[in-house]
Amino acid sequence: MDVPTSRIPTTLDAQAGLYRSILRERRVLIVLDNVASTEDVRPLLPGSSTCLVLVTSRSRLSGLVAREGASRVTLDMLSRDEAVELLREVVGAERVDAEPAALAELAALCGYLPLALRIAAERILNHPQWTLADLLVDLADERDRLDALSTADDDETTAVRAVFSWSYRALPPDTARMFRLLGLHQGTEISADVAASLAGSRLTVARRQLDTLAGLHLVEEVSRDRYRFHDLLRVYAADCAERDEPQDERRDATRRMLSWYLHAAEAADKALSPYRERVPLERPTRLPPSFVDYDQAWEWCEAERSNLVAAIRQADEIGESDLAWRMPGALLTYFTHRKPRVDWLVSHQVGLRASRRAGDRFGEAWMLTSLSLAHRELRQFDEAMDCLTAALPLWREVGVRWAEGWALFDIGFLHHERQDHIAALSFLQQALEVRREAGDQWGEGSTLGLLGEVLYRLGRLDEAADHAERSLDLQRATGNQRGMASAMHTLGLVHHDRGQVEAGLERLREALALRQETHNHLGEAKTLRAMGELERRRGDLDAAREHWRQALEILERLDDPEAAQVRAALA
Structure with missing residues (x-):
């Protein structure tokens, strides 16, 4: 029942419907542990009588007994x-x-x-x-x-x-302060770095205090430098903060924590995509983590994703509008690579609301442009176009040329996704001109790469190859491995259409290696599919089947519509 993120709807009702359809006719025991309220349970009740749901809670959940016919089993304390x-x-x-x-x-x-x-x-x-x-x-x-x-x-x-x-x-005063400040954190797990930022202390001091708290069972250590509360202790710590920590200190501690998350997300983004344009930030008061490579940054984002979404919501709740939109902005590369569509959409909707409330036109334009990408991933093309047509005049108003080029590029990409390649060509040529004028080499390389793909779809092979080669040179200069892979893939297709099978296969092998290295699973599947076609063309049917089999496995996992075409090719 591993559902790819591409199939997960964005609304609760739709998510519940998908969940129930998956469980239909299955024999499954579902355990919902430590439930707070009846409302938390109802969306997770299956519609099939073949499933059994076990709910644990400190509450009586009388609504489930009255409306859903649940059987209550009351457990006593220890004897x-x-x-x-x-x-x-x-x-x-x-x-x-x-x-x-x-x-x-x-x-x-x-x-x-x-x-x-x-x-x-x-x-x-x-x-x-x-x-x-x-x-x-x-x-x-x-x-x-x-x-x-x-x-x-x-x-x-x-x-x-x-x-x-x-x-x-009974705790020493500094450790007691650490305990209550941890109650200000609204995420699921707390890293030692975040604890240090809350307390405004050195990391070594925070670790020592966390070890003390863990030894007393006031927090639980779940992995190296990562801790979590029992939910009763979380509520108690928050109560202690409210009672024992001055309001100004609580506000400053929360802002230190949120600022650390912002700068850490920005550091991860730079490791994931070193040369793209990004939002300028104030100098951090505490150094964020340093990431040695793409994989380390990726792992940090995976571990902290739920905390980051919670931090974005918290920033909005306490009126820190600048942090509330800059944090999702700093996660753009991770979101576009990982595609966690629900978190992407929710975090950017919060950021858009915050930027509008603050009258921040730059922030509003950034959120609209990034939000359009989330809608595009959801195949909500009208909503994506609405975001971009609202963002483009805002970028022109604030005078950020490279971002104007970004919006034009995404409008072109959206037309390309809709198979309107003539319109895509027009907007991409405008984007290329703007990005060159702005000196945005990373954006120029990306635009040349997509232009090459669009020209290939229009059957203009010489122009497609020229744009892809120029894109490849620029992508190498900026270290954009995903862009390099796209350019290589287009060149492989051009060689294929010219009948240059060996040259095409070599380019596609290079593209495949880069796509695997950067966790670009959909791109990996598309390259495998193209390689299968070239292998079939040169008569190696066994190699073609193997490439298509691998592509099909990925596409089925992603629930991508291209899976049906690959399945037909294999048949």
Whole structure:
């Protein structure tokens, strides 16, 4: 059930429909863990009676019982004996068996909740000179303090909050501050770099504090330098920040974090596409990570994608409009290469709204132009053209010539996708002129490459080869490997049509290697398909079948319509 991103719709209703159609007639156990509300569950309920859904939650989710006929199974806390045994295992029998009554009282004060018991046990281990009775006095005082602040309708987590508070107040001041500042982060995982940016501290200091928090079970280390909260602890940390951190400090910490994400995304973008034009940024207050190559930058973007989308939303929510549009702008290369269509669309819609609210015409033009690419990937050609026709006069208004060339190029590309090659030729020639005048060598090379492809489609082989060769020279000079691969592919097709099979195969092999190196899977499939045709032409049917088989495997994974044509060729 590995659905390619190209098939994932952008609306929740459509996503739910696709999800249910995939599950139809399958026998699947679906586990939805730690659900917050009924609304989170309903889109994930399959329509087939062959599937079983198991939902875990601290809430009663009465709506699912009433409307969907769910069966509720209420799980109790650990029993007294189970809770006591858990404490004995963690702390050690030799120490706690001397105080059985205190041990039982500690388990009760923890509400027999495993998370609270684990945290309490770590507190005991960290104070070997204290008796359990000494620790109970502290915890009982904290429980009384929280009870005094509680209301009759407080939820059932009072016990665990008492243990959190007990442990939080025992932390060294700088580590306690780190804990509560982590509550300002709205993503799924927190890197040590982000923690350091929140606290405004050195990375080594942040790592030491995170290790302390992990040792006390206040955060969980999921991989090297990456941490996450239990959701109850996340809420508690955010509450601590609201209560104990001055408003100005919270605002400054959040802005430091969002600024770090922006500059880190920009550094990754430069590694993915070193020579393209980009938005100028202020000098960073904290150095972003350095990426040695394309793959390292790609891996960082993959790991941080959900955090970056959350950061974009957070920037918009707190009124940091500049950050809210610049962050998606810095992710342009990753989005165009990886094509996570939903995140691409959502992040740019947030950025567009933020730039318009701030009256930032440059930001609005950037978001519209980049958003058009997301619509194009979704085959929403009318929406893409609307974005570009709105962006083009904005670029002319702000006087950014290279960006005007970018918009003209994308209009030409859109006409090319619609098979209107004459219109594409006109806009691409305008884009080429503007990009040359602006000194945009990267853009010039890209435009020459697409012009070569359009001229090939029009049957003008000599002109196509000339444009592709000039594109290849410029792409080599700027290090644009994807552009180089496109130019080589076009040259391979030209050689093919001229009957120069060996020369065509050699160019296509070069294109294939570059496309594999840069994770351009759709381009890889198209080159494999072309290679299969050349192999068939020279009579090597086994080689042709193998190339087409590989192409078909990729196209089916991407759910691309060209799969049907390759399947027919194989047949």
